[in-house]
Amino acid sequence: MRPGGPFRMADPSIERIAVSTYVVPLPEPEADGTLTWDKVAMVVVQPEAGGTCGLGFTYGTPACQAFIEDKLEHVIIGGDPMDVPGIWAAMVRAIRGEGRPGVSSMAIAAVDTALWDLKARLLGIPLCRLLGMARAEVPVYGSGGFCSLTEEQLSDQLSRWVHEQGIPRVKMKIGANWGTEPERDLERVAVARKAIGDAAELFVDANGGYTRKQAVRQARSLRDQGVTWFEEPVSSDDLEGLREIRDLIDIDIAAGEYGYDLVYFERMCAAGAVDCLQIDGSRCAGITEFLRVAAVAAAHGLDVSSHTAQSLHAHPGCAVPNLRHAEYFADHELADRLLFDGVLEPRGGVLRPDLSSPGNGLQLKASDAEKYRRE
Numbered sequence: 001m002r003p004g005g006p007f008r009m010a011d012p013s014i015e016r017i018a019v020s021t022y023v024v025p026l027p028e029p030e031a032d033g034t035l036t037w038d039k040v041a042m043v044v045v046q047p048e049a050g051g052t053c054g055l056g057f058t059y060g061t062p063a064c065q066a067f068i069e070d071k072l073e074h075v076i077i078g079g080d081p082m083d084v085p086g087i088w089a090a091m092v093r094a095i096r097g098e099g100r101p102g103v104s105s106m107a108i109a110a111v112d113t114a115l116w117d118l119k120a121r122l123l124g125i126p127l128c129r130l131l132g133m134a135r136a137e138v139p140v141y142g143s144g145g146f147c148s149l150t151e152e153q154l155s156d157q158l159s160r161w162v163h164e165q166g167i168p169r170v171k172m173k174i175g176a177n178w179g180t181e182p183e184r185d186l187e188r189v190a191v192a193r194k195a196i197g198d199a200a201e202l203f204v205d206a207n208g209g210y211t212r213k214q215a216v217r218q219a220r221s222l223r224d225q226g227v228t229w230f231e232e233p234v235s236s237d238d239l240e241g242l243r244e245i246r247d248l249i250d251i252d253i254a255a256g257e258y259g260y261d262l263v264y265f266e267r268m269c270a271a272g273a274v275d276c277l278q279i280d281g282s283r284c285a286g287i288t289e290f291l292r293v294a295a296v297a298a299a300h301g302l303d304v305s306s307h308t309a310q311s312l313h314a315h316p317g318c319a320v321p322n323l324r325h326a327e328y329f330a331d332h333e334l335a336d337r338l339l340f341d342g343v344l345e346p347r348g349g350v351l352r353p354d355l356s357s358p359g360n361g362l363q364l365k366a367s368d369a370e371k372y373r374r375e
Contacts, residue, residue, distance in 0.1 A: 056115070116130070144331075172188070257283070
């Protein structure tokens with residue numbers, strides 16, 4: 001319970017909202033099969049009501065900040081912090097002219113995650129308690145293994161997660177240079193398997209770099225290395241291709257990280273395109289839509305897995321009965337620790353929310369984060 005007793009209906013509405021952008025440079029450029037990047041950008045939202053401040057964010061372009069200030073702020077100010085779904089619906093209506101995909105949904109995500117956190121803090125309870133706990137902890141897999149890493153770097157990163165941190169499943173990138181180096185991909189998978197041992201699960205992600213038949217050929221060799229998860233063997237927009245590949249191989253097919261609205265996810269499920277549906281709450285308009293998407297997947301008999309953004313997904317992940325696991329992404333591990341206090345550490349292959357802290361348990365390191373702030 002927060003100081004002063006339980007939340008009262010007469011308590012104030014949302015009075016103000018602060019939006020800021022932080023850009024964390026990476027030690028060196030990184031690449032998957034189809035993209036190269038050198039920084040992590042984060043747009044942080046802090047709404048305030050009754051002297052209590054919430055915290056939410058998206059790993060999105062700095063353009064999200066301008067979008068929030070221009071298109072969403074007027075919808076949020078004066079809103080009831082207990083009525084998060086109502087504010088969410090008002091934001092979705094407000095961006096009709098701009099459309100749901102891309103910046104619009106990522107901006108809404110930053111606000112929505114902040115509002116859920118604010119509500120939990122006002123009530124003095126952890127966010128997972130507010131959402132309703134189906135589980136006390138969220139299984140994770142270590143995710144990195146970029147195509148840009150040397151074999152030594154690849155081994156060191158995956159081995160650290162498995163042998164030092166006790167994470168029993170890890171993921172690496174394949175499909176290098178748009179699938180033009182298939183033999184090198186398989187050689188690196190063999191290196192990874194040797195590094196983690198036979199007991200750990202090994203996942204791969206091609207980021208849509210292969211053609212359909214190429215993906216099927218690769219899958220036959222990947223199975224021999226004990227790979228159990230094949231993410232985006234072809235573009236996630238190619239639902240027919242994903243279904244075709246899924247029907248031809250034993251390895252589970254995963255996709256969905258680029259979904260921004262409920263209709264996208266329903267189409268992917270209805271097409272029989274995946275064995276496990278990926279959801280990214282920092283892209284699909286926040287926790288409100290994250291939970292709705294998980295329900296759609298459940299109606300199709302599918303598990304879900306959260307995509308990156310582990311600090312956002314730990315609490316809502318506990319509220320999802322059909323959650324298989326959460327991605328513990330290397331770049332966000334770095335950025336989160338630089339910008340926030342209260343970041344959860346994976347222990348025994350799981351993230352366990354701190355039930356003694358209200359909200360999502362995160363606090364912005366104001367002074368430390370300042371050097372990464374962008375106007």
